[in-house]
Amino acid sequence: xxxxxxxxxxxxxxxxxxxxxxxxxxxxxxxxxxxxxxxxxxxxxxxxxxxxxxxxxxxxxxxxxxxxxxxxxxxxxxxxxxxxxxxxxxxxxxxxxxxxxxxxxxxxxxxxxxxxxxxxxxxxxxxxxxxxxxxxxxxxxxxxxxxxxxxxxxxxxxxxxxxxxxxxxxxxxxxxxxxxxxxxxxxxxxxxxxxxxxxxxxxxxxxxxxxxxxxxxxxxxxxxxxxxxxxxxxxxxxxxxxxxxxxxxxxxx
Ligand SMILES: NC(=O)c1ccc[n+]([C@@H]2O[C@H](COP(=O)([O-])OP(=O)(O)OC[C@H]3O[C@@H](n4cnc5c(N)ncnc54)[C@H](O)[C@@H]3O)[C@@H](O)[C@H]2O)c1
Numbered sequence: 445x446x447x448x449x450x451x452x453x454x455x456x457x458x459x460x461x462x463x464x465x466x467x468x469x470x471x472x473x474x475x476x477x478x479x480x481x482x483x484x485x486x487x488x489x490x491x492x493x494x495x496x497x498x499x500x501x502x503x504x505x506x507x508x509x510x511x512x513x514x515x516x517x518x519x520x521x522x523x524x525x526x527x528x529x530x531x532x533x534x535x536x537x538x539x540x541x542x543x544x545x546x547x548x549x550x551x552x553x554x555x556x557x558x559x560x561x562x563x564x565x566x567x568x569x570x571x572x573x574x575x576x577x578x579x580x581x582x583x584x585x586x587x588x589x590x591x592x593x594x595x596x597x598x599x600x601x602x603x604x605x606x607x608x609x610x611x612x613x614x615x616x617x618x619x620x621x622x623x624x625x626x627x628x629x630x631x632x633x634x635x636x637x638x639x640x641x642x643x644x645x646x647x648x649x650x651x652x653x654x655x656x657x658x659x660x661x662x663x664x665x666x667x668x669x670x671x672x673x674x675x676x677x678x679x680x681x682x683x684x685x686x687x688x689x690x691x692x693x694x695x696x697x
Pocket of ligand 1: 456457458459460461462463480481482483486503504505506531532533534535556583584585586587627628629630631632633634635636
């Protein structure tokens, strides 16, 4: 992909799953990569595997100062910041129906999944502008696009990310900042298989592909959106979901 060589990329939640695959892919495309995560050991392992063009930083997405420090460490280490992949996030264990979800679970989801992306972008954008521009790719979710029987706060927070993407794209496009979100459908990550080991049987019939997605499917989309090949794409939410949201609900295979 064009335009990624020697760019500086920050991948949040890069210790595992989608973030780890994205860090590896951006490195393969020639970028320098900062991998940040609350799981610093996991982030360091991915950085060590990549080699001297990667580094790891600990941070907690629930803590504003920690996010500010983490972005500052990245720019101090590499001298600039060209690509931000806002990606850290998680489902909530108490996040159920509207009537049953405790306010704490709602607040936790908003803080982790959407406020942290807002803070990270807020800190990163001035660095990008001062360097002439940059790209942000936000991990949203197909949970943002349709109701589910549980995970009310998670889905709503992910819808907030889709909106935040459009706001940043609108406000900073003329300063050469492009922003898009990706809505992964079901992606086979260890964390997801842990909570739902029967995913392939349950979700398979709703997909248009004959297979479920992997972290690498999202990583390649992040790399594309971050590259100059996507220079005319901004403010969009791209579903990477094996066609999950492309068909009428009564179609199953
Ligand atoms: N796996 C899927 O099917 C799927 C589908 C749609 C969206 N997503 C989204 O993709 C993103 C990545 O998820 P994944 O599936 O790779 O899961 P994952 O659990 O493998 O990765 C998430 C990473 O975020 C980190 N993280 C969690 N809380 C943090 C905090 N407070 N501070 C810093 N880091 C923190 C974790 O340590 C972990 O390394 C998330 O935003 C998730 O909501 C995943």
